[in-house]
């Protein structure tokens with residue numbers, strides 16, 4: 559266990575606390591070989607948490623991930639997500655089995671409710687716990703749930719929830735006001751999705767200049783900042799070997815106080831409560 563590793567409530571360590579996202583991957587046959595090589599290079603570099611979803615490319619991302627991890631399943635901490643309309647007792651088992659089939663595995667390490675829909679949270683908890691008992695998933699969590707939803711989940715016996723995957727990066731700091739403190743006080747880590755704002759952060763002029771002054775790529779600086787926050791697991795998506803190598807390098811970066819202060823000036827922390835943002 560490293561000082562930066564993040565523990566899930568059930569005690570399992572996510573090490574290192576930096577994963578690989580896969581949204582928009584697996585959809586373009588001409589990019590497939592490079593995407594698979596990228597995910598495998600990420601595994602070589604220790605980025606063993608891979609995040610996907612049944613929604614991504616209508617299953618194409620899961621299929622591509624399945625191919626990338628073939629023969630390496632034991633190295634991987636595999637996360638997938640279910641559509642809200644599938645998060646019922648009647649539909650979740652089949653949705654999960656379909657994901658497992660596409661991924662070429664017999665179990666998920668973490669299965670998330672992608673966002674909240676019409677199925678009562680308590681029913682999703684029951685369905686998730688059953689999948690866990692049946693060995694289809696090792697654990698479960700949620701995504702895009704705001705503080706009041708998390709309160710409701712707790713009240714619905716959702717104490718088995720291992721994470722909440724939310725939009726979090728320098729330009730989206732609203733979660734720092736109450737959601738992250740709420741989760742932290744209960745030992746629930748956050749998976750930070752779109753950690754480089756889908757690439758948009760990289761062209762922010764002053765941010766890019768700061769990164770250059772530190773001899774870091776903007777992506778590496780954005781990830782290093784997130785990695786300093788306790789209980790946060792960024793999951794950047796990289797579509798090339800060069801990008802995943804750049805991202806993995808963020809694990810070795812330590813920011814100084816001056817840089818942190820400057821980043822707070824460029825991207826101020828929240829001063830009041832705002833609704834959770836989603837992409």
Ligand SMILES: NC(=O)c1ccc[n+]([C@@H]2O[C@H](COP(=O)([O-])OP(=O)(O)OC[C@H]3O[C@@H](n4cnc5c(N)ncnc54)[C@H](OP(=O)(O)O)[C@@H]3O)[C@@H](O)[C@H]2O)c1
Nearest residue numbers: 579580581751752753754755756757777794795796797804
């Ligand atoms: N739960 C949810 O609702 C939800 C929502 C959104 C995302 N997610 C998850 O979070 C993951 C990450 O979020 P995201 O894909 O939206 O955005 P992101 O990771 O913030 O950004 C991805 C973009 O950044 C580029 N990039 C990555 N590394 C780079 C580097 N080192 N240098 C330059 N550019 C780089 C990528 O380009 P290349 O492709 O060219 O490398 C891509 O265009 C997703 O893939 C998905 O798994 C979850």
